[in-house]
């Protein structure tokens with residue numbers, strides 16, 4: 001094995017960290033953040049307005065010159081779990097201040113820091129593939145319950161590379177890492193992601209973590225309780 005490709009939620013950290021902690025954290029601070037940074041956010045708010053124009057569910061009476069209405073619309077997007085580049089940028093800034101103020105800490109499972117350090121020590125490449133933005137992934141590894149682990153991570157991929165359920169995304173990642181798919185171990189809690197990685201020729205393991213959905217038939221994928229089971 002030459003590289004580990006790792007999912008975050010349900011694999012390295014509890015499944016509900018994003019929806020249970022990060023999303024509410026940004027929603028609670030949205031109104032103040034937008035009001036206090038309204039001028040500095042003008043380019044992002046223009047992007048938000050143009051996204052809204054092509055969103056059939058968006059109310060076309062929103063006043064994008066009003067901080068209150070902008071914040072309310074952003075929170076609606078969070079509640080609807082909408083993929084919005086403008087929302088992601090604003091959430092990323094709110095999370096950054098939260099991680100930097102120590103109000104947010106990335107809750108890694110206990111085995112993760114040691115396993116990453118050993119893997120790194122053996123010269124294996126460590127890469128992340130998560131639907132959270134690369135900015136959010138970097139914040140996550142810089143502020144974990146075991147301190148700053150960003151030095152252990154060699155590469156970050158998000159859905160700008162491609163969807164997590166498409167084999168082509170994994171082929172692209174292998175190319176970008178410069179490592180053959182057969183030398184890459186992909187670990188995730190989602191069967192559809194593992195199927196896509198396996199179709200691209202990667203080795204795969206299903207992470208069985210507390211809080212994950214119970215999977216009765218893991219198909220061809222190996223099952224692991226912790227990263228130590230790989231060794």
Ligand SMILES: [Mg+2]
Pocket residue numbers: 007008009010011188189190
């Ligand atoms: Mg996951």
